[in-house]
Amino acid sequence: MYLDYVIRRFSITLLVFVLAVSINFALPRLTPGDPVEQQLNQLISTSSGSIGDVKAIVESYRARFGLDQPVWRQYLDYWGMVLRLDLGFSLANYPERVGESIAAAMPWTLGLLGMATLLSFAVGTLMGGMLAWPRAPRWIGWFAAPFLVLSAIPYFLIGVVLLFVGAIVYRIFPAGGGFPFDMTPGFDGATILGIAWHATLPALSIILAQIGAWAIGMRGMIVSVLGEDYIMLAEAKGLSQRRIFLWYAVRNALLPQLTKLALTLGHLVSGAILVEVIFSYPGMGYRLYQAIQSKDFFVIQGIVLILSMSIALTMFILDLLYPLIDPRITNKRS
Amino acid sequence: MGPDFAKLFRGNLPLAAGLTILGLLMLAALLAPLLVDQSLAQVGAVPARRPPSALYWLGTDAQGRDVLTVMALATPQTLKIGLVAGLISLTVGVTLGLIAGFMGGLIDATIRTASDVMMTIPSVAILVLVAANVRSMTVDLMAVIVAGLSWMVAARAIRAQTLSVRERGYVQVARLSGLGGLRLVFIEVLPNLLPYIAASFVIAVGQAMLATIGLEALGLGPQTELTLGMTIFWAQFYGAIIRGMWWWWGPPILALALIFIGLLLTSAGMDRVANKRLGGL
Numbered sequence: 128m129y130l131d132y133v134i135r136r137f138s139i140t141l142l143v144f145v146l147a148v149s150i151n152f153a154l155p156r157l158t159p160g161d162p163v164e165q166q167l168n169q170l171i172s173t174s175s176g177s178i179g180d181v182k183a184i185v186e187s188y189r190a191r192f193g194l195d196q197p198v199w200r201q202y203l204d205y206w207g208m209v210l211r212l213d214l215g216f217s218l219a220n221y222p223e224r225v226g227e228s229i230a231a232a233m234p235w236t237l238g239l240l241g242m243a244t245l246l247s248f249a250v251g252t253l254m255g256g257m258l259a260w261p262r263a264p265r266w267i268g269w270f271a272a273p274f275l276v277l278s279a280i281p282y283f284l285i286g287v288v289l290l291f292v293g294a295i296v297y298r299i300f301p302a303g304g305g306f307p308f309d310m311t312p313g314f315d316g317a318t319i320l321g322i323a324w325h326a327t328l329p330a331l332s333i334i335l336a337q338i339g340a341w342a343i344g345m346r347g348m349i350v351s352v353l354g355e356d357y358i359m360l361a362e363a364k365g366l367s368q369r370r371i372f373l374w375y376a377v378r379n380a381l382l383p384q385l386t387k388l389a390l391t392l393g394h395l396v397s398g399a400i401l402v403e404v405i406f407s408y409p410g411m412g413y414r415l416y417q418a419i420q421s422k423d424f425f426v427i428q429g430i431v432l433i434l435s436m437s438i439a440l441t442m443f444i445l446d447l448l449y450p451l452i453d454p455r456i457t458n459k460r461s
Numbered sequence: 462m463g464p465d466f467a468k469l470f471r472g473n474l475p476l477a478a479g480l481t482i483l484g485l486l487m488l489a490a491l492l493a494p495l496l497v498d499q500s501l502a503q504v505g506a507v508p509a510r511r512p513p514s515a516l517y518w519l520g521t522d523a524q525g526r527d528v529l530t531v532m533a534l535a536t537p538q539t540l541k542i543g544l545v546a547g548l549i550s551l552t553v554g555v556t557l558g559l560i561a562g563f564m565g566g567l568i569d570a571t572i573r574t575a576s577d578v579m580m581t582i583p584s585v586a587i588l589v590l591v592a593a594n595v596r597s598m599t600v601d602l603m604a605v606i607v608a609g610l611s612w613m614v615a616a617r618a619i620r621a622q623t624l625s626v627r628e629r630g631y632v633q634v635a636r637l638s639g640l641g642g643l644r645l646v647f648i649e650v651l652p653n654l655l656p657y658i659a660a661s662f663v664i665a666v667g668q669a670m671l672a673t674i675g676l677e678a679l680g681l682g683p684q685t686e687l688t689l690g691m692t693i694f695w696a697q698f699y700g701a702i703i704r705g706m707w708w709w710w711g712p713p714i715l716a717l718a719l720i721f722i723g724l725l726l727t728s729a730g731m732d733r734v735a736n737k738r739l740g741g742l
Contacts, residue, residue, distance in 0.1 A: 143581045279725035280718045393583035431586045
């Protein structure tokens with residue numbers, strides 16, 4: 128049974144890969160004109176020819192893509208490049224390779240999104256649990272209301288307001304970047320502090336919006352758990368309220384809450400990407416924004432490809448883990 | 462449902478509040494363009510970078526546009542994208558969901574796999590690629606692109622409901638009495654799915670607007686048209702946040718926040734209605 132499930136999830140992930148690569152391959156070729164020359168010309172007209180030897184780049188790309196070859200051949204070649212993780216050169220920062228550019232940006236996005244999600248998951252889940260718990264203090268409802276409202280608003284809009292309040296009106300936090308300008312990053316306390324300081328506002332914009340979303344989900348889960356026999360048994364045994372809440376209600380409601388993580392992953396990543404733009408945070412989102420502004424097409428393509436693939440891969444791994452943690456999931460799906 | 466309307470809203474505060482917010486916004490969006498002097502939204506029409514005053518109620522932006530006029534013209538455009546994209550994606554989603562739920566077998570498997578695959582790829586990623594490849598983005602084109610990537614939620618919800626409705630007694634009776642194919646779907650099944658279709662529509666509109674403003678924030682929106690997302694993009698592009706020009710980015714953010722809160726409340730309220738129906742039947 129588990130094997131069937133794994134095979135289905137795996138084939139979907141594989142399909143996502145094929146689709147992502149094919150779209151990446153097909154879209155530039157569907158638009159009229161030579162994609163390389165078109166992009167380069169656009170670049171020259173916007174940046175007054177300061178990108179070096181254009182002819183050489185065009186030539187190298189023609190040879191690299193084999194644009195004179197039949198389409199099926201180009202398609203296979205493209206797959207070969209993708210599988211070797213060779214994503215070409217950045218047009219705006221030639222001769223930087225797209226792969227290097229993405230590798231430099233990736234840890235920032237992972238760190239920001241990971242920390243923010245972890246924190247908001249913990250706080251939001253607990254808050255949602257208390258919202259549904261009949262014997263929880265009254266103030267929880269009033270305390271949670273603003274978070275529920277915030278959960279409707281896109282992260283980056285909250286980010287704009289936070290940036291204005293936290294960095295412009297009150298100059299507490301830096302207005303942008305990932306670490307202090309005058310610092311060479313190293314593995315010491317000052318670096319970590321500097322990075323954390325710069326990450327506070329971007330992370331907060333994601334956290335504030337996410338807490339409510341997790342709380343709403345958890346509230347629903349706890350409500351459905353409350354009527355279960357084991358809660359009654361625990362109360363009959365005379366266990367303390369705290370113990371029943373944490374070890375009987377929350378624990379059982381937590382696993383479905385974890386499944387929601389895989390479903391919302393794409394949403395989380397797209398949201399975080401836009402937050403990076405607002406805070407000029409040096410992750411994938413800000414890199415994508417820069418690439419779009421400078422029409423750096425291969426970087427756009429590369430980031431889109433890597434993003435889709437890593438989301439698909441993460442979802443696959445999460446999907447594989449869930450049935451192992453929670454046997455109920457396999458039964459439900461089959 | 463007619464006489465039940467009052468009953469529907471009483472005791473369902475989220476639905477009433479959500480629909481009120483959205484209704485007022487729509488009303489404002491319909492009337493505002495008629496009440497303002499539209500020429501004030503052109504670049505250089507008014508002195509640049511003025512804070513709110515008696516003359517310019519919401520101040521002016523860095524390109525010499527009256528922010529109030531911009532808001533009056535941008536809000537309807539943004540709502541239009543959301544509604545058009547929501548409607549298209551709902552139509553596609555409901556059709557595919559019905560087909561999948563009714564036909565079953567290979568067709569169902571294909572549609573289900575397609576929607577699973579589409580749900581895995583972040584729509585912003587594909588949007589970025591498409592938008593980067595079209596020569597000039599327009600409001601209509603954006604609505605179509607966004608719709609093409611957000612039909613999955615409706616398709617899944619409708620498929621699941623079709624599966625359960627299909628087996629109910631009255632549908633079986635109708636089928637046995639010779640009602641077949643499309644007529645069965647339209648007369649017996651579709652009306653019973655209305656609460657779910659309405660709920661899917663609200664979700665679809667929300668998703669479409671979210672994708673739209675994401676695209677606009679990245680600078681891939683309609684460069685020559687006024688929308689709330691583009692207003693925020695230009696404000697960010699010209700450093701309005703750093704310069705403290707809150708009157709430029711504040712109004713569009715407030716409008717968008719109200720739209721999203723209205724959609725969330727409506728969606729939560731509809732959920733309640735749909736689930737109550739499910740329990741009652």
